Amino acid sequence: MGGDGGDRGYGLLGFLDDYSKVTNRRRPAISGRVRLLLEFAIAMAAIALIILFAPKPPESPQLLTSVTFPVFKQYFVDLNWGYLAFGAFIIVGRPTR
Secondary structure, three states, X not given: OHHHHHXXXXXXXXXXXXXHHHHHOOOOOOOHHHHHHHHHHHHHHHHHHHHXXXXXXXXXXXXXXXXXXXOOOOOEEEOHHHXXXXXHHHHHHOOOO
């Protein structure tokens, strides 16, 4: 649900940017700063949907918003709603090829 909405949001943003470039002959149609802010908003909305509606394991519901480090596999850090910012940073910062 959240991932699909994120894909659609990024697709819509790309379409609007390209459409504006073609029809108005402006480059860039959406400034880099505005595009980055919109990408963060889309990513945070998708993560919020996942946090709210994804099935949580009954034995440990905090696993949905936890991160772990490869060296310390038994040590979990529960970020709670801070996971929104962390996840958005990971999603927006990933390379697109």
